[in-house]
Amino acid sequence: MPLDIYHYMSDLRNMNEKRVWSMLSEYIDNNDMTGICLCPICVVDIAAITLNSIPPHYQTEENLSVAAERVSDVEIYKQIKKAVAVVARRPHH
Numbered sequence: 001m002p003l004d005i006y007h008y009m010s011d012l013r014n015m016n017e018k019r020v021w022s023m024l025s026e027y028i029d030n031n032d033m034t035g036i037c038l039c040p041i042c043v044v045d046i047a048a049i050t051l052n053s054i055p056p057h058y059q060t061e062e063n064l065s066v067a068a069e070r071v072s073d074v075e076i077y078k079q080i081k082k083a084v085a086v087v088a089r090r091p092h093h
C-alpha cells in the first residue's frame, strides 16, 4: 500500500460529529440547563461523551450527499441527555 494513501485520510469525516453538534446546540436551547456548566470545556466534554456512545460513521467528503444515517436522531438525543447528566455530576474542571 503506498504511503501517500495517508494524504486521503484527511478526506474522511465522521458524519455523526455534525449531527451531534447540531443536536447538542438544539438540546441546550430547548432544555432547562439550570445548574449545568455550559463553558466550552463542559460542552465539548458532553459532545465527546455522546460521540463515544454511538458508532462512528466515516465517509469521504465526496460521498456526503449519499450519507446514510446509521444512528437515529432519537438515539443521539438519548445519548446527549446521558452525557449532560455525566458532565453535570462531574465537571472536568
Ligand SMILES: [Zn+2]
Pocket: 037, 038, 039, 040, 041, 042, 043, 091, 093
Ligand atoms: Zn464547565
